Amino acid sequence: MAVREILHMGHPLLRRQARPLTDAERASPELRTLVADMEDTLEAAGGVGLAAPQIGESIRLAIIRIPGGGSRYGELETVPLTVYLNPEIEVLEPETRGFWEGCLSIPGLRGWVERPQAVRVRWLDLEGGTHEARHDGFLATVFQHEFDHLDGRLYPDRMTDLTRLVFESELDRHLADTGEI
Numbered sequence: 001m002a003v004r005e006i007l008h009m010g011h012p013l014l015r016r017q018a019r020p021l022t023d024a025e026r027a028s029p030e031l032r033t034l035v036a037d038m039e040d041t042l043e044a045a046g047g048v049g050l051a052a053p054q055i056g057e058s059i060r061l062a063i064i065r066i067p068g069g070g071s072r073y074g075e076l077e078t079v080p081l082t083v084y085l086n087p088e089i090e091v092l093e094p095e096t097r098g099f100w101e102g103c104l105s106i107p108g109l110r111g112w113v114e115r116p117q118a119v120r121v122r123w124l125d126l127e128g129g130t131h132e133a134r135h136d137g138f139l140a141t142v143f144q145h146e147f148d149h150l151d152g153r154l155y156p157d158r159m160t161d162l163t164r165l166v167f168e169s170e171l172d173r174h175l176a177d178t179g180e181i
């Protein structure tokens with residue numbers, strides 16, 4: 001188990017289309033080690049999600065963990081630490097809502113991104129079981145953000161107004177009182 005280096009925006013691997021995992025890879029001890037490393041890395045970095053390309057592995061794998069409860073994004077549903085292999089995401093409703101997104105590969109910055117707020121997610125677990133879940137609101141945003149990493153996309157690609165790409169420190173200083181965060 002190890003905390004791995006997180007690649008930052010500008011590293012070409014973050015822009016690559018990640019490849020699906022084969023059944024043999026899914027069942028391998030190497031993959032379990034990689035998942036454990038991702039868990040350690042996410043824990044150390046303090047984010048809600050991490051995709052394998054962010055630690056240099058161009059495969060379709062992400063982990064998400066949402067503590068739940070009150071947050072700057074409102075009252076959140078808890079998502080226990082979950083491993084998503086070869087995930088697929090489907091937008092259920094086109095209406096969008098914006099959030100100030102951050103990314104461990106873009107440290108210190110936040111950007112206002114509007115995304116659909118209802119998605120269905122399908123994925124495999126480490127044992128090969130299939131799962132499906134619906135997520136709404138901020139959680140729908142989180143899943144779209146994480147799975148975008150598997151297609152070589154970062155949140156600034158989804159922004160429509162780059163004046164709303166800001167340093168987190170300034171966001172806290174200037175926008176916290178406006179009700180915008």
Ligand code: NI
Pocket residue numbers: 102103104105145146149
């Ligand atoms: Ni990210």
